[in-house]
Amino acid sequence: MKKKLFLSFFVIVGSFVLGLCGYLLIIYAGDYVIDDKKLVMNSATKLVDEDGHFITKLYYENRDIVPIKDIPEYVQQAFIAVEDTRFYKHHGIDVQAIGRAIYKDIVAGGKVEGGSTITQQLAKNVFLTNEKTFLRKTKELIISINLEEEYSKQELLEMYLNQIYFGHGAYGIQSASKFYFNKNVSDLTVEEGALLAAIPKAPSTYSPILNPEKSKQRRDLVINLMEKKGFLQPEEAVRTLGKTVALDIHEVERDPSLLTYIDMVFEEAKTRFNLSNEELLRGGYTITVPLQLEIQKTAYELFKDQNNFPGVDDQVEGAFVLLDNDTGGVLASIGGRNYVSRGLNRVLVKRQPGSTIKPLAVYGPALEEDEFDPYSMLVDKKLSYGEYEPSNISGIYKGKISMYDALIESANAPAVWMLDRLGIDTAKKYLTKAGITIPDQGLSIALGGLKEGISPLAMAKAYRAFAREGKVIEPHVISKIENRDGKVIGEASTHETEAFSKQTAWYMTRMLEGVVDNGTARAGSYSGALAGKTGTTNLPGVENGIKDAWFVGFTPSVVGTIWMGYDRTDTTHYLKGGSSSPTKLFKKILDHSELKKATAFSTPKDVEELEPPIRLSEIDDVKANLTFKPLGLFTVSLNWTPSEDERIEYRIYEENSKTVKYVGSVRGTGGYEIENVNIFSMPSYFVVPYNSQTKEEGTHSKSVKPTFFSNK
Numbered sequence: 097m098k099k100k101l102f103l104s105f106f107v108i109v110g111s112f113v114l115g116l117c118g119y120l121l122i123i124y125a126g127d128y129v130i131d132d133k134k135l136v137m138n139s140a141t142k143l144v145d146e147d148g149h150f151i152t153k154l155y156y157e158n159r160d161i162v163p164i165k166d167i168p169e170y171v172q173q174a175f176i177a178v179e180d181t182r183f184y185k186h187h188g189i190d191v192q193a194i195g196r197a198i199y200k201d202i203v204a205g206g207k208v209e210g211g212s213t214i215t216q217q218l219a220k221n222v223f224l225t226n227e228k229t230f231l232r233k234t235k236e237l238i239i240s241i242n243l244e245e246e247y248s249k250q251e252l253l254e255m256y257l258n259q260i261y262f263g264h265g266a267y268g269i270q271s272a273s274k275f276y277f278n279k280n281v282s283d284l285t286v287e288e289g290a291l292l293a294a295i296p297k298a299p300s301t302y303s304p305i306l307n308p309e310k311s312k313q314r315r316d317l318v319i320n321l322m323e324k325k326g327f328l329q330p331e332e333a334v335r336t337l338g339k340t341v342a343l344d345i346h347e348v349e350r351d352p353s354l355l356t357y358i359d360m361v362f363e364e365a366k367t368r369f370n371l372s373n374e375e376l377l378r379g380g381y382t383i384t385v386p387l388q389l390e391i392q393k394t395a396y397e398l399f400k401d402q403n404n405f406p407g408v409d410d411q412v413e414g415a416f417v418l419l420d421n422d423t424g425g426v427l428a429s430i431g432g433r434n435y436v437s438r439g440l441n442r443v444l445v446k447r448q449p450g451s452t453i454k455p456l457a458v459y460g461p462a463l464e465e466d467e468f469d470p471y472s473m474l475v476d477k478k479l480s481y482g483e484y485e486p487s488n489i490s491g492i493y494k495g496k497i498s499m500y501d502a503l504i505e506s507a508n509a510p511a512v513w514m515l516d517r518l519g520i521d522t523a524k525k526y527l528t529k530a531g532i533t534i535p536d537q538g539l540s541i542a543l544g545g546l547k548e549g550i551s552p553l554a555m556a557k558a559y560r561a562f563a564r565e566g567k568v569i570e571p572h573v574i575s576k577i578e579n580r581d582g583k584v585i586g587e588a589s590t591h592e593t594e595a596f597s598k599q600t601a602w603y604m605t606r607m608l609e610g611v612v613d614n615g616t617a618r619a620g621s622y623s624g625a626l627a628g629k630t631g632t633t634n635l636p637g638v639e640n641g642i643k644d645a646w647f648v649g650f651t652p653s654v655v656g657t658i659w660m661g662y663d664r665t666d667t668t669h670y671l672k673g674g675s676s677s678p679t680k681l682f683k684k685i686l687d688h689s690e691l692k693k694a695t696a697f698s699t700p701k702d703v704e705e706l707e708p709p710i711r712l713s714e715i716d717d718v719k720a721n722l723t724f725k726p727l728g729l730f731t732v733s734l735n736w737t738p739s740e741d742e743r744i745e746y747r748i749y750e751e752n753s754k755t756v757k758y759v760g761s762v763r764g765t766g767g768y769e770i771e772n773v774n775i776f777s778m779p780s781y782f783v784v785p786y787n788s789q790t791k792e793e794g795t796h797s798k799s800v801k802p803t804f805f806s807n808k
Contacts, residue, residue: 130242134222137161137259139380139580140271143361145387146425146575153348154358156377159267160274161580164254166282167269171289172253173327178293178318180214181325184249188215188240215240218256262292263299264347276304278346286328287339290318304341312341353396356431356441357387360573369577369586380580385573386425391418391689398688399433404681405660406673413663414678415442415552416685417571418656421560424569425588427654429553440663446549447659450631450675451506451616452646453544455604456558458511459503461526462518463600470603470706471498471789474510481539486512498790500709503607504615506630508543515542529595530558531568544631552657555648558595559657562604562627563650565700566596599703606706608649609697617647620680624693626651628682630675635665642671647678651686652694658682710743712785712794720781720802722773730773732802736783738766745786751799752779761786778802 140155164172176183182190190213212220219239224232243252262272272292273281284292294314295302304311316337323333361383365371371379395416398404405412416430431441462468476497478487486508493509502510515523516539523541527534532554536546553571561568572588579585596604608627611617616630628649635641645660658678662669671677686693699705718736725731734748742764750757750770759781762768770781780799787794 130223130239130246135255137255137268138378139258139268141376141379141381141383143358143383143385143387145389146384148384151385151387151389152351152354152358154361154377157267158265158271158275158348159258159380160270161258161268161380162270162281164250164257166280167254167257168282168284168289170286170322170327171269171281171284171292172257173325174286174289174293174318174322175253175257176214177321177325177327178297179217180212181321183214183253186213186215188213188242188244189237213240214256215243215252218252218259219243221259222255260296261299262295263303264305274346275348276343276345278344286332287315287319287336287341290322290336291315291341293318304343305345308341315341351393353393354387355437355439356429356435356443357385357392357426357573359431359438359441360426360429360443361385364572364574365577368572369574371577382578382582384575384577386420386423386427386575387573388418388427388689388691391685391691392428392430394688395428395430395685398681398684399430404677404684405433406677407662407671408669411662411669412660412671413442414658414660414681415445416656416658416682417443417553417556418654418685419556419560419571421563421650421653421655423575423588423590424557424560424571425575426553426571426573428656429573442659442663443553444551446551446554447644447661448546448633449544449550449555450633450644450646451508451511451544452555452629452631452648453546453550454503454506454511454542455562455608455629456530456532457523457527458515458518458542459499459607460562460596460600460604461523462499462514463603464526464596465518465522467517468499468514470500470607471709471787473498473790473792474502475513476502476507476510477513478509479513481512481516484512484539486539486543496792498709500607500610503629504610506611506616511542512539515539526595527558529568529593530561531570531595532558544633552659555646556655556657559628559648559650560655561595562601562608563652563655564592564601565598566594566601567592568595569593598700602700602703603706605697610709612649616675617649617679619676620683622683622687622693624651624686625696626683626686627697628679630679632674635667635670638667638670640672641667642674645671645673645675645678647675647682649679649682651691652697654686654691656682707743707789710741710787710789711739712744712787713739714795715746715783715785715797718781718783718797718800720800722775722778722802722804725771729771730775732770732773732781734768734770734781734783734800736766736797738764739785743788745788747784747786747793749782749784749796750779751782752777773802 138157139159139161140153142153143151145151216236219236223239224236258268261267264275266272266275270281273279273284277288302311302314319333319336322328323330362373365376399414402410405414413432418428420427429443431443473496476494478493488507488509497510520537532550534546557568557571569592570589575588576584577586605627608629611629612626617628626649628647631646632642633644635643643661643665648657658681660678661671715736721733723731745761745763747761748759748768750759759770780801782796782799784796785794
């Protein structure tokens with residue numbers, strides 16, 4: 097008897113020891129099988145605007161991680177009811193479920209029911225392949241037991257609900273909720289939760305889109321199981337079963353208008369924040385971008401219109417970028433008329449800037465060096481500088497021209513003359529301050545004839561200096577990046593550097609307004625305040641052939657660039673129109689958008705205002721009357737029609753056969769009297785308008801000799 101008791105005790109202890117050893121072996125083996133990094137699921141990165149509004153997603157798998165606390169309890173119960181009734185009772189393996197499944201399989205003569213727990217499904221989906229082998233099943237059991245040891249039930253359920261596939265590209269319950277019902281998982285109803293719980297077993301078979309009847313049948317099965325397990329009261333189950341399947345499909349589509357912008361986000365995430373493309377697609381980040389979706393779509397549609405791009409065929413290309421003046425944020429960007437993902441982004445491609453460089457390389461630096469002011473007179477003659485002989489496109493040379501007029505007319509000769517006076521090193525110094533570095537050393541810099549060129553984005557960045565008191569800021573497409581826990585891990589720099597003084601920037605703003613109002617950028621219409629500069633480069637050997645056409649402009653709130661041309665220009669591929677085309681298109685984009693249109697630029701504090709230019713007109717109606725006054729004896733009264741501009745000064749000259757003598761001047765009026773005239777040696781008189789801005793006289797009137805007029 098004692099021997100039997102001892103043997104029984106030995107068997108029990110031995111079994112316990114073996115079981116314990118086996119359990120410890122499973123736990124020990126789990127350390128080798130489980131790689132916790134694999135539990136970090138791919139999740140979609142979201143792009144949102146500055147107000148937090150959703151724009152689009154970037155992902156390998158369309159998955160939004162959601163914490164278990166945000167998943168309603170009845171939604172959790174729906175999955176438990178249909179997938180693993182004893183989830184909260186087992187430790188990774190449900191022996192009862194396995195036994196029941198085996199029994200039913202034997203009775204049915206085939207496999208009719210599975211015995212896998214939610215933990216096992218998680219183990220299989222995350223750590224294992226779909227191979228049907230004994231070793232894989234063994235690993236599944238080992239991993240399941242170890243997962244239960246390492247994580248709580250709520251943590252396991254959270255991982256499972258975020259991991260499973262719901263069809264139509266939706267991974268995880270939050271993305272599924274958004275796709276099928278256009279709502280967050282926290283707002284799901286009971287019947288909606290039951291429908292989602294019905295899908296993962298066979299996403300195609302039970303898709304409410306592809307197979308609505310089968311989907312509803314399985315949804316009803318889930319509801320019945322929920323009632324059977326006590327998760328729903330019978331009355332509630334009946335009411336829920338009576339509800340139809342109401343979908344609100346919200347498919348995340350890749351908007352083609354966003355392709356350029358998205359590629360710029362990828363590139364900036366990599367270069368500024370050290371996030372690879374792969375990490376961005378799976379890291380679940382929230383990226384706030386300065387994008388203005390309405391402007392982006394407007395520009396995209398206008399770029400599709402061939403009428404906006406005059407070339408010899410329909411292959412003309414273009415680029416557009418628009419920045420926020422305050423922050424430097426990129427509000428919109430179009431890298432090409434038929435841009436494809438990871439394609440040639442022409443916003444970043446360097447092209448010959450033509451005359452758009454004049455404010456940056458010539459006139460801005462000249463003002464900054466205090467040698468000239470906006471109405472200083474420049475030499476406008478066809479001159480040679482060694483082998484370089486620039487010419488005005490118009491073929492007209494005025495001899496002298498004000499800086500203001502040279503800019504609005506985009507005259508070449510005075511720009512080169514001024515750069516020669518200024519010095520190339522000085523010009524390049526200011527270009528560098530504005531963020532533009534060029535290797536060139538010749539006077540052709542003044543006309544934008546560069547070896548490498550300048551990109552549209554760089555031009556917009558540099559012109560921002562004129563819009564914001566002489567300061568430049570680095571453009572950005574990422575305002576901030578938050579990780580999936582909501583922690584900010586990167587933000588755009590707000591650092592500004594000075595390229596020009598506040599006074600120079602304001603003078604240039606006023607002059608560039610003149611270019612838009614009365615100069616080369618008159619084409620098109622825009623009802624708000626706008627300043628800017630046009631630019632073209634010619635194709636040698638082709639009459640009226642254009643390689644590059646530009647407009648760079650700014651309003652009180654935005655600054656941007658449009659470039660047009662062919663990727664490769666030759667005698668059969670060139671623009672037929674000049675800078676009027678990008679100018680009109682720029683204005684169209686602004687006019688069609690919802691940007692607030694300011695009617696005027698605000699004058700900064702502590703700057704001297706630039707008066708509008710004085711325009712002299714010819715005087716062709718001078719009359720000279722001779723009268724007698726008791727105290728003034730004989731008096732000559734000169735009269736003419738004055739200009740509406742009361743700033744004009746009129747100089748009076750006396751002329752006889754041998755000499756011309758200055759007599760005096762008046763401002764803003766059309767009359768002048770000369771007393772004590774010797775009637776026995778009567779001279780002639782003429783009037784000359786004088787521009788106090790340019791210190792230049794205009795065309796003098798015809799000389800007139802006074803005739804006697806009775807003053808009764």
